[in-house]
Amino acid sequence: MTAAAGGRTNTAPGTARRVVLGVSGGIAAYKACEVLRRLKESGYQVRVVPTESALRFVGAPTWAALSGQPVSASVFDDVHEVAHVALGQSADLVLVVPATADLLSRAATGRADDLLTSTLLTARCPVVYAPAMHTEMWEHPATRANVHTLRSRGAVVIEPSSGRLTGADTGPGRLPEPAAIVAAAVDVLDRGVAEPDLADRHVVISAGGTREHLDPVRFLGNRSSGRQGYALAQAAVSRGARVTLLAANVALDDVAGAEIVRVGSAAELHDAALKAAADADVVVMAAAVADFRPRTVNQTKIKKVAGSDDAPVVELERTTDILAELVRSRTRPDQVIVGFAAETGDTSGGVLDHGRAKLAAKGCDLLVVNEVGVDRGFESEENQAHILGRDGSTTDVPQGPKLALAHVVWDLVAARLSP
Ligand code: CTP
Numbered sequence: 001m002t003a004a005a006g007g008r009t010n011t012a013p014g015t016a017r018r019v020v021l022g023v024s025g026g027i028a029a030y031k032a033c034e035v036l037r038r039l040k041e042s043g044y045q046v047r048v049v050p051t052e053s054a055l056r057f058v059g060a061p062t063w064a065a066l067s068g069q070p071v072s073a074s075v076f077d078d079v080h081e082v083a084h085v086a087l088g089q090s091a092d093l094v095l096v097v098p099a100t101a102d103l104l105s106r107a108a109t110g111r112a113d114d115l116l117t118s119t120l121l122t123a124r125c126p127v128v129y130a131p132a133m134h135t136e137m138w139e140h141p142a143t144r145a146n147v148h149t150l151r152s153r154g155a156v157v158i159e160p161s162s163g164r165l166t167g168a169d170t171g172p173g174r175l176p177e178p179a180a181i182v183a184a185a186v187d188v189l190d191r192g193v194a195e196p197d198l199a200d201r202h203v204v205i206s207a208g209g210t211r212e213h214l215d216p217v218r219f220l221g222n223r224s225s226g227r228q229g230y231a232l233a234q235a236a237v238s239r240g241a242r243v244t245l246l247a248a249n250v251a252l253d254d255v256a257g258a259e260i261v262r263v264g265s266a267a268e269l270h271d272a273a274l275k276a277a278a279d280a281d282v283v284v285m286a287a288a289v290a291d292f293r294p295r296t297v298n299q300t301k302i303k304k305v306a307g308s309d310d311a312p313v314v315e316l317e318r319t320t321d322i323l324a325e326l327v328r329s330r331t332r333p334d335q336v337i338v339g340f341a342a343e344t345g346d347t348s349g350g351v352l353d354h355g356r357a358k359l360a361a362k363g364c365d366l367l368v369v370n371e372v373g374v375d376r377g378f379e380s381e382e383n384q385a386h387i388l389g390r391d392g393s394t395t396d397v398p399q400g401p402k403l404a405l406a407h408v409v410w411d412l413v414a415a416r417l418s419p
Contacts, residue, residue: 010090010125016045017189020087020123022096022116023063024103025053027166028132032097033058034178035185036066042186047087049073049116051103075115084115088122093189096120098132098175099157101143107155108146126188127155128238130181130256135171154195156240158184158257176256184256187238187403196240197414203241203282205232205258206273206322208248210266212293214314215302224288226250228340228383228402232284233258235406239414244276248287266290266319273322274329282413284338285323286368292316327363334418338409339364342372352386352394359388366390366412368405387412 011017023032039046048063052073063071075084112118147157163174207229211219230252233245237257245258263269266289277283295315323339341358343351355369367388384399397408
């Protein structure tokens with residue numbers, strides 16, 4: 001893939017792209033071995049640059065064997081190759097896993113006291129940090145300020161996950177799963193843009209499909225897998241956004257850096273969406289939300305009546321239209337709101353006619369219209385869409401990966417955000 005405007009790729013077409021994997025000294029360094037293995041399996045040329053303290057957790061022979069490249073932490077090794085400058089200059093991506101509080105501090109203040117910090121200073125390619133540390137260190141104002149500084153200079157700092165830390169404690173600070181870190185890194189590499197255009201923006205994305213219970217074991221649901229919403233979250237993370245992902249019954253792997261809020265029904269999604277939208281720059285309603293729910297939910301399982309063929313009649317009621325309510329209750333006029341519409345053409349109009357009517361009815365800024373059929377849209381890795389703007393614009397996105405559609409959505413959103 002070619003680098004987009006403003007980006008820079010150092011590798012000639014046809015050769016493996018070069019990743020510098022920086023490793024700083026935290027217990028999560030062992031998880032960087034898995035990140036390295038996955039990057040190598042995906043065909044990248046990876047040079048590992050550990051700090052001295054990282055080598056206390058995982059030794060140089062492990063990094064050298066897994067990467068097939070020499071390993072050094074010091075600027076005084078291989079001095080004739082001027083490695084402290086060459087590695088950063090020739091990299092297509094620098095990825096730091098884990099980034100400790102100390103490494104973030106040294107990077108933010110521009111120190112160059114070892115090979116990794118020197119490489120970070122000379123890199124002009126995208127830089128991604130995956131921090132991992134104890135919650136107190138992550139939340140400390142010093143670390144917050146360092147993260148802010150690095151983001152303001154164009155780095156992507158992936159939010160750590162919340163969960164079990166090294167000791168018995170739990171909280172934000174855990175390294176996301178290696179596969180999720182690699183997915184984020186590959187997306188940044190593929191875009192090849194060194195300036196994340198959603199930096200410091202809070203985006204809220206709903207994904208999946210709601211379930212409306214009839215009784216404790218049955219529900220009315222839909223076929224949405226959540227893949228498009230998760231692709232939107234992945235793309236937003238790699239463009240620097242703080243992401244809240246409202247996941248309605250999604251069984252996909254977590255997206256590194258996205259805060260996941262799990263919901264079940266349309267009512268739960270309604271409450272979570274309104275709460276998260278209060279301070280959001282962007283809200284994208286990609287979830288398939290039930291329009292109707294059973295008027296009453298049986299507290300016990302609905303049973304067949306012995307000897308009778310009668311079937312129960314389920315009375316439905318309307319749910320709240322969350323998207324329309326988000327538009328109505330928008331307190332920030334600069335908030336960008338995006339809806340999705342799964343449409344089929346019928347006798348009253350084509351897919352785009354229905355899309356335009358829906359855009360007008362909902363009042364959102366952008367509406368992503370998919371043409372659905374039995375074998376299109378749902379549960380698939382690919383999507384095709386027309387993105388309609390309130391300003392009358394139409395952007396056609398041909399059939400392709402859901403991640404590619406996600407980036408087109410963010411291009412259009414970024415153009416509508418106030419500076
Ligand atoms: N949506 C919502 N709340 C609902 C239903 C839908 O926020 N109760 C959102 C969806 O997340 C999507 C958009 O509205 O972004 C379009 O949903 P869709 O169900 O296609 O539209 P409807 O208005 O329900 O129209 P239709 O009659 O075609 O179903």
